[in-house]
Amino acid sequence: MNLLTPDEKEIVDRIDAGYDPALLPRQPLPLIPLAQLYARDVPDLPCPAGTDMLQVLWCPLDEITDTPSAVHLRWRQSTSVRNLLTHPPEPSFIGQGYYVPEPCVLHPEQVIEYPAFHELDDELAERIISRERELLQSPDETQPGYRGDLSVAPGWKVGGWSAFFTFRSPAGPDELRCCGAPLEPLLTIASDEWDGESGSWRPLTEEDRSVDRTPTQVEIGRGYTLQVYRCTASQDHPPVTIMQ
Ligand SMILES: [Zn+2]
Structure with missing residues (x-):
């Protein structure tokens, strides 16, 4: 029994057939909207003078992880946005x-x-490691762990620190520079909003643990994060993306 309408069957057949790279469109593809943030909602949004919102667009291809032109930042004055x-x-x-x-x-x-x-710095890292060793010997679930509960909040966020590095080494000083000026994290695009096991960093508004922790359905690689860095010298300079 065929449960699909003819239109649905045509779509499924097309998916099953895969694609021929030679048939891919040659003209530029439209960017799709990824995030729209207002300064009134995000106090730390580093808006250039005369703007109060950020629109982030990207090209939904694997190039988002290493091609700067695949992610675009648009700083705008919200009152100037017309003709939606x-x-x-x-x-x-x-x-x-x-x-x-x-x-x-x-x-x-x-x-x-x-x-x-x-x-x-080494001294501080060593102090934290020795404290965590003590906790391992006499576990106390009320005591937060540094990595899981205190440093680098998971989920989509503005600002913050560079994410943990997973499959690659931490970015070197040259990689986190643009035109001589340092880059800093602007937006983190995450595969999960919080740790599913411990619930650590779960938003206060999401007390129900059955709530989906990937509301955007966006996934970066195999559950990694993509950080979009901005140049601290000029917001006109293109962003740099690092997957980690
Ligand atoms: Zn720059």
Whole structure:
């Protein structure tokens, strides 16, 4: 029994057939909206003078992880945004379905996070490690752990520290520079909003533990994060992305 309508069957057949790279569109693909943030909701948003919102767009292909032109930042004055598109253009091809975000309304929460271990000086890192060793010997679940509960909050966020490095080494000083000026984390695009096991960093508004911790449905690599860095000398300089 065929449960699909003819239109649905045509779509499924097309997916099953895969694609021929030679048939991919040659013209530039439309960027798709990824995030829209207002300074009134995100007090730490580093808006250039005369702007109060940030629009982030990207090209839903694997190039987002290493091609600067695949992620675009648009700093705007919200009152100047007119003529909203009711049907934004859709790309005729996307690299991965999980680069197309599920529309969500943001409820930003301001948190304090501490830097990842690789950012700490040796003496401080050693003190923290010896404290964690003590905790291992007499476990106390009320005591927060440095990595899981105190440093580098997971989830989508503005600002904060460089994420933990996973499959690669921490970015060197040259990699985190643009035109001689240092780069700093602007936006983190995460595969999960919080730790599913401990619930650490779960937003106060999400007390129900069954709530989906990937509301955007965006996934970066195999559960990594993509950090978008901005140049501290000029907001006109293109962002740098680092997957980790
Ligand atoms: Zn620069």
